Amino acid sequence: MQQIANSLIGLVQKIESTEGAEEDKVAAKSFLRELISNPIVASILGGATSGIFSLLT
Structure with a gap:
């Protein structure tokens, strides 16, 4: 999992x-935020989700 x-x-x-557009970066990070918010993905990643979330803000 690590x-x-x-x-x-x-x-x-x-x-x-x-060097992409800021709008594209925001969309990509939003997609990742949605992915790791999924209960199954979050349970697999465990405590790592909080660290990843902090990078996505």
Whole structure:
């Protein structure tokens, strides 16, 4: 599970560092927020969800 959490954190960091439009970055982070809000995904990730959520704000 830790590998999944680390991959999602890396993805958030890559979204932030890309030269894409801010609107696209917001949409991508919103999609990730929705994904990790899913009860099944959240139960798999466990406590890592709070760390990922903090990166998405």
